[in-house]
Each structure stands twice: as C-alpha cells, then as structure tokens.
Amino acid sequence: MPVQYIPVTEEERQEMLRVIGVDSIEALFADIPPAVRLKRPLNIEPPLSDLELWALLRGLADQNGHCDRYTCFLGAGAYDHYVPSVVWHLASRGEFLTAYTPYQAEIMQGELQAIYEYQTLLCELLAMDVANASMYDGASALAEATVMARDLTRRNRILVSRAVHPEYRQVIQTYTRHLGMEIVEVPLQEGVTDLDVARDLLSEQVAALVLQIPNFFGCIEDGQTASDLAHRHGALLVVGIGEPLAMGILRPPGEYGADIVAGEGQPLGNHLNFGGPYLGMMATRQEYVRRIPGRLVGATVDVEGRKGFVLTLQTREQHIRREKATSNICTNESLNALAAAIYMVALGKQGIQKVAELNLRKAHYAKTRIREIQGFSLAFRTPTFHEFVVRCPLPPEELNRRLLPHGIIGGLPLGRFYPELADGWLLCVTEARSRDEIDRFVDLVKEVAA
Amino acid sequence: MNPREVPLIFEESVPGRVATRFPDPDVPVVPLEEIIPKDYLRERPPEFPEVSEPEVVRHFTWLSRRNYAVDLGFYPLGSCTMKYNPKINEDAARLPGFSRLHPYAPEELAQGALRLMWELEQLLCEISGMDRVTFQPAAGAHGELTALMMIRAALEDRGERRTKVVVPDSAHGTNPASAAMCGYQVVVVRSDDRGNVDIQHLRQVMDEQVAAFMLTNPNTLGLFEEHILEIEEIVHGYGAFLYLDGANLNAMLGITRPGDQGFDVMHFNLHKTFSTPHGGGGPGAGPVGVKNVLAPYLPVPTVEREGERFYLNYNRPKTIGKIRAFYGNFAVLVRAYAYIRALGGEGLRQVAETAVLNANYLLTLLRPYFDLPYNRLCKHEFVLSGRRQKKEYGVTTRDMAKRLLDYGYHAPTIYFPLIVEEAIMIEPTETETRKTLDAFAEAMRRIAEEAATNPELVRSAPHTTPVKRLDEVQAARNPNLRWRPT
Amino acid sequence: MYPEELRYSTEHEWARLENGRVRVGITKFAADRLSDVVFVELPPVGTEVQFMQPFGVVESVKAVSDLYAPVSGKVVEVNEALKDHPEILNQDPYGEGWLVVIEPTDLSELQKLLGRDEYLKLIGEA
Structure with missing residues (x-):
C-alpha cells in the first residue's frame, strides 16, 4: 500500500536492499530478539484517505463548543483575545514551522533573530533585563522560577500567595517536592495577598515571595510593598503572570524590583487550544542570567564582521551540564514565542496600551x-x-448551566479551588467582548437567576 | 540561499505607524484613576516598534527566508526524527473547534476534544504495549521528569526511599538532568564494544538504591539493545523500574513494543515519531505511557470514558499532582492523532521499515569514507566518526558539518553521543526519496575528499550561507540578549 | 609550559606556595583543552574549601569544568580580573590568570599532589 508521506516504491526498496547487501526488510531487524517481536499487526483501524481523515477531524472539532460559537466570559488563566491575522499567517510559514532548534546558526538566522526580538519585546513589556526563549507554560515556568530562586539564594523556603493560579501552585508543589524545598502559602485579604502575614513569614530562610499580578481573581497586588518586604529579608520577589496584556497599562514588575518574572504568554497571540501549547515566559535581572533555565539567543558577529545571532550561554543547559544543568528543559515553545513576538510587533507601542485599556474598561463596565x-x-x-x-x-x-442554552460560556465557579468561595464566580471580559454582548450577558444573568 | 540582511524590527520603527487597529471603547469612558490607583499604572509604555502591517509581514517573511526547514530539504539531524510534517494536520489543529476551545469550557462542550485524547491514548497504548498514557508533559524532558516522579511515588508507597538513577554513557543530557530534578543521584553505566549497555558494568552499578534505569532503545548509536531481556531481568531483579526514553521509537512502530520488552514506563516524543512539526524548537508533546503498576500515580486529570461520555478525572488519590496547567499540548495531540489515523497499523509499520531501510542504505553509501565505530546493522540512525579526517587532515566534524550547509543540507547531529569521538549522527527518516539519500551521500563523499585535498576550504566553511561562522566566544563573554535603543 | 616549582593536581590545577599561603590556578593543558574561556565562577573571600573538592567552575562555549581545591583552607584572595576578562586564563594561566589564594589548614596536602614530571606523564607529554 503506498503511503502519501513515504516516497520509496517497491522497486526502489528492492534495489536499496541489494545495495545494503541483505535480501529482505526482515533482515534489517535481525538483531531484535524474537521474544520481544510483535508477531501480529498493530490493532489499529485501517488507514484513512485524506478525505476520510478530514471528515473525521472536522466531525470531532464540530462537537466542541468553542469561542466563535459561544460568547465567552471565562478566563482563569486562558484568555479569549483577538489575534491579528498576520500572527499565524507568518508563524505558520513552513520555514519556521518545520525547523528544528537553531543549532546550525548560519542557516537559522531567521529563527534566531525572531527569538532575539521576542526576548527584547518581553523585556520591554515586563521592564526586565533578560528573557529566555520560552518555557512550557505559565505554571511550569513559575515552578522553575522558584527553583531558580532557591539556587540563587541557597535558601529552601518559598512563600507563595494563595492568589496565585491554583494549578500553578499545584505545579510548584510537584516540581519542588523532591528538591528539599518547602512551600508555605500566604493567605488572602480582600482578594489579594495578606502582606502583613507575609511580613511575619519572611525570614533569612526564605528564598522568594511569589505573587501573581494581576492575581487569579483579577485583583492587582501591591507589588512595590511586596518587593520591599522580600528584599528586606534578602529574599527574591518572584512575580507570576497570568495575563501579560495587563502590562500594557499596569506598572511592570521590573519597575518595582521583581527579581524573576515567570508566567503565561498565551494571551500574546496564541490561541486557546484547549489548554496548550501555550507559552512559558521567564525573565530576570542581568546579574542572574547564568542561573536562568532554557535557551537564550545572543547577538554577535561572524568572521567577516556581519551581524548575527547564536544560541548562547549554553553551559547552563542539559546537553552540556547534564545533571548539574539549571533545568532539564530542551524542547520549548519556540513557535509560540515567535507568535508572541509577531503579536507584540503587530500591536506596537500604541496597540499594547490600547488593548490593555479596552480590557480594563470593558471589564469595569461589566463589573458595575x-x-x-x-x-x-x-x-x-x-x-x-x-x-x-x-x-x-x-x-x-x-x-453556567442556565446560560449555556443562550450561547454563553459563563465564568469559573471558584468552589473547585477555594471552598470558602463556593458562591464565587470568576468572570473575564476581554477586548473581544462588545458592549452588546456584555449587556445581553447581564440581562440574561438577571433573567436566569430570577 | 542568501537572502538579504534583515534589520531588527526596532530599527524600522517610525512613531505613529500601526499594524493593528483596535476600536475606541464602546463602553462609558471613566477616568482611569477611578478604576485603578495611579501608583499601579504604567508611566511609560513598553518600547514596542511602531510599524505598519505590510512592514510586519515583510519583516517576518524575510526572516523566514533566512531559515532552513524540513519543508525546504533534507534534515538528517540524528535523534531528532526530522520527518515531513503533513499539512492536513496543520489544518486540523487550526479548526476553531480545537483552536478556539477554552480549557475550562464545560465538559459537554469539549466532547470532541476529550474523545480525541481518549482515542489517542488507546492508540499509543496499542503501539507501545503500555496500559495508560498521560498527555500532560509538554516535551520529552518534561515526560522524563513526570515519569521519574511517578517512579519515586510508587517506591515511597512501597516504603522505599531509593537514591539513584542509572543512565548509559550514551544517554541524552535530559536523562541525568531530569533525574537530578527529581532528587536522584546519577550513576553512569558504560557501553560495550558493540554499542550495547555493558552488562557486566550494569550488574556492578545496580543495587537496592537504584530507583530506575533510563534506557533509550534503539540507543543513541542507532543500535537495538541486543541484551534487552537480560537488562530487564537485572533491573527488575533489584526492584527498580525500567524506563524507556522513547526518542527513537520511529524504528520500532509495529515491529516491537516497549511494553513487551519489559519497560514499565516510557515517554513518547510526538514531535519526532508522530510527525508534529518542531516549530524551531517547540512546541512538542511528551506523553508518558505506564504499565498498570504505575497508573495510580499519573498526573491529574486523566481522560476517562463512561459510555458515550468523556470526562476529566481528578479523583486519583495517589497522583503525583500536576506538572503543568490544564491537560497538555492539545493542538500537538490533534496532529499526532491525525497522523496515526492516516497511516493505520500497516502504515506505521511501513514507517519503521522505511526509516530503517533508509538509514542502512545511507550507511552503506557512507561507510567507505568515514570511520564507523560500531559496525552493525543500524536501526533508524547511525553514528559515524570524523576522527580519520581530524587526525589526517586537521578537519573536524564541526568543519564538515558546516561544509554540508554549503551543499544545501542541514548538518547531522554532531559531537553526540559523547562516547564517539568526532561523532556524526545521521537520521534520514522514512520521508526522503532515494534520490535525496544518494545526493546527500555524494555531498558527504565530496566533503571527505575536500578534507584531504583542500582542507582549508572545509575548515573555513560555510561559504554560501547568509552569515559565516559566528563568534560564539564573544557572545558568551559579553552576552547581548536584547536590543536597546542607542 | 609546566613550571618546575609548582605542584599539580590530577584535575589540572596548579598550586604555588607563597609565604605560607597557596596560590591556585589551572594548567596550560587544561586552559588549552577548554579552548576560549568565557566565564569563571569563584567563591567569595572567606569560603572554606576542602582538599580536592570543587570550589568553582570554569566554562568555555561548549564545556564546563569544576575547579578542585589542591589544598584545604580558607579563600583569602580571589582574582577579580577574571570576572570581566576570562580570556586571561588562556593567555597567562600561571601568572595573571591565577584563580584564588588559599590560607591552608594542612600544608602537607601539597605533598599528595603531583610534581612536574608526574603531571607531564599524566597528560601524556612526558
């Protein structure tokens, strides 16, 4: 049976076997002990033609209630934003899509320069010195940030606000469990981290205070006070980000002294994708650059003095330092970082402010x-x-159940993560929601709640 | 290929230009200070470039032309399985039903997505001989970490606190790095002179403190572990777990299954074996398959089926927890699912057969010109050594790799595995034509010849690329990791 | 290339006794093998180091080597010039490229190190 992705024909196969000097394909597998050979065909349905395959996939996709069919007021770490058409037209180009990690810099200047631009854009957005080429997602990036803080301070205790995304906190627990680290949660007051309690918990044993800004409830934390508190005890301030677009209007973490910023870059031009792939962002101060995990692209020159870009400071990474590496990460989310770079460029200096302001104003309107x-x-x-x-x-x-037949995806019921907020409903209103949609939503809530 | 130098996008910025127009607010405009205290507001906007839409398009299109990719040509990067990435899979992943689906959407709105995940789990179980699969890990290394955490949890459940993980000297760097992130000490076991794990040495390093042996099979030399059954016996004899780094699964599809070889747990690289594109370094997906003995420790949630309904199960008391938010790199899963369904069992076996055929064919063509440290039938890839060229002509493997760029190819993986001097690791994959393999072999032959007759030509390569060799020393001594306005 | 008066470790550090203190560096062999050094990480003054235990790291573009203390004691001086100019390590490994000075607790440890001839044998240049 010919396979559309495999060019070799039966004649070529025979000829190639002859060149190799064996008489059958079977002979090429002679080194596999018979006891472990699969002696039957794989029990998988027969191959599908392209047309059948497309029908199958479209059928599965059609079963889903996505954000073009429903009006979405759900956020909680994954946000329905407008993605300019240029973003994926460009990011999907085969030259980007089907390339590997840019190990051969001379023929990968496009990818390398794009990532260098991404690093710059992210640093601008967050007001940080250095950003890496990406991590897996917001949760794992924040978890790696706590490990980085441990390495930098040689202290083992991490204070994590309860207003950090609950799934991020779970991931921090999982990542740090076997590293001799201790995670202490800081309680909340009025939807933000109780900094009075944080003050009492801070000590010479604490590596970092971890806040998310805006936090899981959408509330804006007092980063400056938190920063002063942490630094007074020689601890680092780690700022988690769930919504980077907020930095178009909010004071960025670098301006109040954040040492490490880590979080989710999905809102920067990446689709909801049922949770992934997303974009782990990580940035830090210049002096900590040799402790940051993941890849870094640096500018340099070639032997003829032409400007160029390379992967640099690679001795931090697993392929060189192995068990002593800053992290085990290898494959990252480069394409999502590329999309984020295109998105940030497409928005530009005006667009990033404008989109942030739209989010803020629309949500404020819905709230009132x-x-x-x-x-x-x-x-x-x-x-x-x-x-x-x-x-x-x-x-x-x-x-939510009552709103669904009206074509509305409501907010996140918080009881699942915060039992004390069982009547809490986390709503999200982005720039993608029109005033009409908000008004209709409010009217429907009134109606179905009555 | 020598597209023009592309200025940094920041250098193209002209105040006042925009590439995206947002509407004015359609809600009442109240003073910002009424919404947010002034202290929390940004004083100075981020210095994003100000460019128009056509400039954005040209900038990134020109950048793309300064990139090499599978869509352009042969990419024999060993251990990375740079096969063709089918386009229908891209279209599928971008269907709004998948790409615009919110991860916290009510389960009744996500039945198609959950069914796809559930079915993909069944498919990967059948292919691997494992019992359950988690899709959460975003990449191979992430899968390794997840798996080791499950192993650690299982051992602790047994009341055992083991301290060591054994890896071969030919292992990927991620193996020891993952072991360290799980709090394990790393012990290295040697390879023997046929390129297998040195069984005598394995016996010496194994003891009751070893939690797992992490093995790549076929290994990073492209060779099948001939003593796999003995290894299985030794490792299990000490109550340790046998872990498969599934990076090289391509050669095994439908031929032999890790579960039948005695592996307890493994990760898949969907971005290698199952054709999802590498995206310039990611995203990938690194699902982990386990035998039932480890299933209780899988991360939450798992995807379950009840009649015709699919749901996410968080109720797993022994779970290691979560290793990322949500459920995994779903859009990558869509592509892998499409690929497996397009090929069926029969097609998958053809993938393995052809990958191995192509590798052995290319090996046969190249054998006369380079040293071959382990002269055996290879599987999906093989490792040559450039030590002859280095010793006789002072031309290193790096030089020859750079020269290949002039011939229009991506270079193979070089200097890995670490146990081969001047290593050249070549993986052709099954999606290349015989003509391509012949042409590549001819380029390699000519480079070997050039090394002898005109070594300086090779030492100073590449000559035809957009830039020549870059100063990595300068880049590392004085890191310039972001643009700043001058 | 390999001064007679120095003591050498099997990990390619050299040790020079100076008025009861020990100056430490890496050998020409190690510097050459690393090729261009891009970064040196040294402990702060006051750090206690142990005989043949790692006390720092030296990096090139594609390799990392631990630095091993040829004698136990306290670090009393650190070569700050290496921070901005790691290339000195390649240019002058026995002079300007020194790493640290250690106040030793047990000078007899120096006797456990290799002499010049033994070291040359170790690196195959005897």
Whole structure:
C-alpha cells in the first residue's frame, strides 16, 4: 500500500536492499530478539484517505463548543483575545514551522533573530533585563522560577500567595517536592495577598515571595510593598503572570524590583487550544542570567564582521551540564514565542496600551452592571484588571448551566479551588467582548437567576 | 540561499505607524484613576516598534527566508526524527473547534476534544504495549521528569526511599538532568564494544538504591539493545523500574513494543515519531505511557470514558499532582492523532521499515569514507566518526558539518553521543526519496575528499550561507540578549 | 609550559606556595583543552574549601569544568580580573590568570599532589 508521506516504491526498496547487501526488510531487524517481536499487526483501524481523515477531524472539532460559537466570559488563566491575522499567517510559514532548534546558526538566522526580538519585546513589556526563549507554560515556568530562586539564594523556603493560579501552585508543589524545598502559602485579604502575614513569614530562610499580578481573581497586588518586604529579608520577589496584556497599562514588575518574572504568554497571540501549547515566559535581572533555565539567543558577529545571532550561554543547559544543568528543559515553545513576538510587533507601542485599556474598561463596565443585579455582589473591593469575582445568590455552576442554552460560556465557579468561595464566580471580559454582548450577558444573568 | 540582511524590527520603527487597529471603547469612558490607583499604572509604555502591517509581514517573511526547514530539504539531524510534517494536520489543529476551545469550557462542550485524547491514548497504548498514557508533559524532558516522579511515588508507597538513577554513557543530557530534578543521584553505566549497555558494568552499578534505569532503545548509536531481556531481568531483579526514553521509537512502530520488552514506563516524543512539526524548537508533546503498576500515580486529570461520555478525572488519590496547567499540548495531540489515523497499523509499520531501510542504505553509501565505530546493522540512525579526517587532515566534524550547509543540507547531529569521538549522527527518516539519500551521500563523499585535498576550504566553511561562522566566544563573554535603543 | 616549582593536581590545577599561603590556578593543558574561556565562577573571600573538592567552575562555549581545591583552607584572595576578562586564563594561566589564594589548614596536602614530571606523564607529554 503506498503511503502519501513515504516516497520509496517497491522497486526502489528492492534495489536499496541489494545495495545494503541483505535480501529482505526482515533482515534489517535481525538483531531484535524474537521474544520481544510483535508477531501480529498493530490493532489499529485501517488507514484513512485524506478525505476520510478530514471528515473525521472536522466531525470531532464540530462537537466542541468553542469561542466563535459561544460568547465567552471565562478566563482563569486562558484568555479569549483577538489575534491579528498576520500572527499565524507568518508563524505558520513552513520555514519556521518545520525547523528544528537553531543549532546550525548560519542557516537559522531567521529563527534566531525572531527569538532575539521576542526576548527584547518581553523585556520591554515586563521592564526586565533578560528573557529566555520560552518555557512550557505559565505554571511550569513559575515552578522553575522558584527553583531558580532557591539556587540563587541557597535558601529552601518559598512563600507563595494563595492568589496565585491554583494549578500553578499545584505545579510548584510537584516540581519542588523532591528538591528539599518547602512551600508555605500566604493567605488572602480582600482578594489579594495578606502582606502583613507575609511580613511575619519572611525570614533569612526564605528564598522568594511569589505573587501573581494581576492575581487569579483579577485583583492587582501591591507589588512595590511586596518587593520591599522580600528584599528586606534578602529574599527574591518572584512575580507570576497570568495575563501579560495587563502590562500594557499596569506598572511592570521590573519597575518595582521583581527579581524573576515567570508566567503565561498565551494571551500574546496564541490561541486557546484547549489548554496548550501555550507559552512559558521567564525573565530576570542581568546579574542572574547564568542561573536562568532554557535557551537564550545572543547577538554577535561572524568572521567577516556581519551581524548575527547564536544560541548562547549554553553551559547552563542539559546537553552540556547534564545533571548539574539549571533545568532539564530542551524542547520549548519556540513557535509560540515567535507568535508572541509577531503579536507584540503587530500591536506596537500604541496597540499594547490600547488593548490593555479596552480590557480594563470593558471589564469595569461589566463589573458595575453585574453588581446592580439583585443578589449579586462583588467579592472584593480591590482594583481589578479584566477579571473579577462576583458572589452569586445561586451556585455559579447552576448559573453556567442556565446560560449555556443562550450561547454563553459563563465564568469559573471558584468552589473547585477555594471552598470558602463556593458562591464565587470568576468572570473575564476581554477586548473581544462588545458592549452588546456584555449587556445581553447581564440581562440574561438577571433573567436566569430570577 | 542568501537572502538579504534583515534589520531588527526596532530599527524600522517610525512613531505613529500601526499594524493593528483596535476600536475606541464602546463602553462609558471613566477616568482611569477611578478604576485603578495611579501608583499601579504604567508611566511609560513598553518600547514596542511602531510599524505598519505590510512592514510586519515583510519583516517576518524575510526572516523566514533566512531559515532552513524540513519543508525546504533534507534534515538528517540524528535523534531528532526530522520527518515531513503533513499539512492536513496543520489544518486540523487550526479548526476553531480545537483552536478556539477554552480549557475550562464545560465538559459537554469539549466532547470532541476529550474523545480525541481518549482515542489517542488507546492508540499509543496499542503501539507501545503500555496500559495508560498521560498527555500532560509538554516535551520529552518534561515526560522524563513526570515519569521519574511517578517512579519515586510508587517506591515511597512501597516504603522505599531509593537514591539513584542509572543512565548509559550514551544517554541524552535530559536523562541525568531530569533525574537530578527529581532528587536522584546519577550513576553512569558504560557501553560495550558493540554499542550495547555493558552488562557486566550494569550488574556492578545496580543495587537496592537504584530507583530506575533510563534506557533509550534503539540507543543513541542507532543500535537495538541486543541484551534487552537480560537488562530487564537485572533491573527488575533489584526492584527498580525500567524506563524507556522513547526518542527513537520511529524504528520500532509495529515491529516491537516497549511494553513487551519489559519497560514499565516510557515517554513518547510526538514531535519526532508522530510527525508534529518542531516549530524551531517547540512546541512538542511528551506523553508518558505506564504499565498498570504505575497508573495510580499519573498526573491529574486523566481522560476517562463512561459510555458515550468523556470526562476529566481528578479523583486519583495517589497522583503525583500536576506538572503543568490544564491537560497538555492539545493542538500537538490533534496532529499526532491525525497522523496515526492516516497511516493505520500497516502504515506505521511501513514507517519503521522505511526509516530503517533508509538509514542502512545511507550507511552503506557512507561507510567507505568515514570511520564507523560500531559496525552493525543500524536501526533508524547511525553514528559515524570524523576522527580519520581530524587526525589526517586537521578537519573536524564541526568543519564538515558546516561544509554540508554549503551543499544545501542541514548538518547531522554532531559531537553526540559523547562516547564517539568526532561523532556524526545521521537520521534520514522514512520521508526522503532515494534520490535525496544518494545526493546527500555524494555531498558527504565530496566533503571527505575536500578534507584531504583542500582542507582549508572545509575548515573555513560555510561559504554560501547568509552569515559565516559566528563568534560564539564573544557572545558568551559579553552576552547581548536584547536590543536597546542607542 | 609546566613550571618546575609548582605542584599539580590530577584535575589540572596548579598550586604555588607563597609565604605560607597557596596560590591556585589551572594548567596550560587544561586552559588549552577548554579552548576560549568565557566565564569563571569563584567563591567569595572567606569560603572554606576542602582538599580536592570543587570550589568553582570554569566554562568555555561548549564545556564546563569544576575547579578542585589542591589544598584545604580558607579563600583569602580571589582574582577579580577574571570576572570581566576570562580570556586571561588562556593567555597567562600561571601568572595573571591565577584563580584564588588559599590560607591552608594542612600544608602537607601539597605533598599528595603531583610534581612536574608526574603531571607531564599524566597528560601524556612526558
């Protein structure tokens, strides 16, 4: 049976076997002990033609209720933003898509320069000195940041705010469990980290204080105070990011002294993708560059003095330092970083401010309207970006169920992660929601809750 | 290929240009300070470039022309399985039903996605002989870490605190790095003179403190471990787990299954074996398959089926927890699923057969010109040595790799595995024509000849690429990792 | 190339006794084998080091080597010039390219190191 991805014909096969000097394909596998050979065909359905395959895949995709079919007010770490057409037209070019890691720099200047531009753009957005070429996702990037803080300070205790994305906190637990590290959670006050408690917990044993800004509830933490507190004890401030677009309008972490910034870059031009691939972002200060995990692209010159780019400071990495490497990461999310770079360029200096402001204003509008509904109230007084928590008179799960037939995906019921907020409903309003959609949503909430 | 130098996008910026137009707010505009305290607001915007849409398009299109890729030509990067990436898979992954699906969407809105994951798990189990699969790991190394954590949890469940992980001297660097991230000490076992694990040495290093032996099979020399059954006996004899680094699974599809070889746990590289594109370094996906003995420790959630309903199961009391947010690199899973369904069992076996055929054919063509430290039938790849060229003509493997760029090819993997001096690791994959293999072999032959007759030509290669050899020493001594306005 | 008066470790460090203190560096052989050194990581003054235990790291573009203390004691001086100019290590490994000075706790450890001839034999240049 000819396979569309395998060019060799039966005649060529025979000829190639003759050149090799064996009489059958079977002979090429003679070194595999018979006891471990599979003596039957794989029990997988017969091959599909391209047409059958397409029908199958489209059928599966059609079973899903995606954000073009439903109006989405759900965020919680994955955000429905407008993605300019240029982003994936360019990122999907085969020259980017089907390349490997740029090990042969001379023929990979395109990828290398794009990542260098990504590193620069991210540093600008976060006001940091150095960004790496990407990590897996926000959660694993933040977990690696805590390990990096441990290595930098040679201290083992990490204070993590309870307002950090619950899944990120789970991942931090998993990553640090076998490294002799201790994770202490800092409780909340009005939807933000209780910095009075953080002050008491800080000591000479603490490697880092970890906050997320804006935090999981959309609330904006007081990064400056947290930074001063942490630094007073020689601890690092690690800032987790769930929504980088917020930095178009909010004071960026570098400006209040963050030592490591790590988080999720999905909102920068990457699709929802049912949770992945996303983009782990990581940035730090210049003096910590030799402890950052992951790849770095640096500018240099060639033997004739032409400008060029290479992977650099590779001795940090597993292929050279092996068990002493800063991390085991190898494959990362380069294509998503490329998409993020194109996105940031496509937005430009004006666009990034404008999109951030749109998110802020629309969410603020929705917030003021929702709290006017009988029985609904805002959970926290703290300022928010594009997410906020509403306390509901009926279980938020039930609300979501009633909204669904109207084509609306409601917010995240918080009871799953915060039992004390069982009536809490985490809503998200991005620039992709129009005022009409917000008004309709508010009206429907009023109607189905009644 | 010598596309023009492309200025940094920052150098193209002209104040006032835009590439994306956002609407003015359609909601009432209140003063920002009423929404957010002034202290929290940014004073100075990020210095993103100001360019128009056509400039964005030309910039990145020109950058793409300064890149080499599978879509352009032969990419014999050993251990990386740079096979063709089918285009239908790209279209599938971009269907809004997949790409615009929110990970926290209600389960009834995600039935197609969950079914795809559930079915892909069944397919990978059948291919590997494993019992369960988790899709959470984003890459091979992430899978290794996940697997070692499960092993550690299983041992602790037994009341054992083992301290060591054994890896061969030919292992990928990720193996020892992952072991260290899981709190294990790394012990290295030697290879023997046929390129197998040195069984005597393995017996010496194994003891009751060893949690796992991490093995790549076929190994990084492209050779099948001839003593796999003995290895299995030794490792299990000490109560340790046998781990497969599945980087080289391509050669095994439908031929032999890791589960039948005695492996307890393995990771798959969907971006190698199952044709998902490498994206210039990622994203990949590194699902982990386990035998039932390790299944209780899988990360949450797993995907389960109840009649015609599919759901995410978080109720796994012995789970190691989560190793990333959400469920994995889903869009990569879509591509791998499409690939497996396109080929079926029969097609997958053809993949393995042809990958091995192509590798042995190319090896046969190249054998006269280079040293071959382990002269055996290879599987999907083989490792030559450039030591002859280095010793006789002062031309290193790096030089020859760079010269290959002039001939229009990506270079093979070089200086890996570490046990081969001046290593040249070549993996042709099954998606190349015989003509391509012949032409590549001819280029290699000519380079070997050039090394003898005109070594300086090879030592100063490449000559035709957009840039010549770059100063890596300068880059590392004075790192310049971002552009700054002058 | 390999001064007579120095003591040498099997890990390619040299040790020179100077008024009761020990100056430490890496040998020409090690510097050459690393090729262009791009980074040197040294412990701060005051750090206690142990005989033949790692006390720092030297890196080239594609390789990393641990530095081993040829004598136990306390680090009393660190070559700060290497921070900005790691290339000195290649240019002058026995002079300007020294690494640290150690206040030794047990000078007899120097006797466990190799003499010049033994070291040359070790690196195959005897």
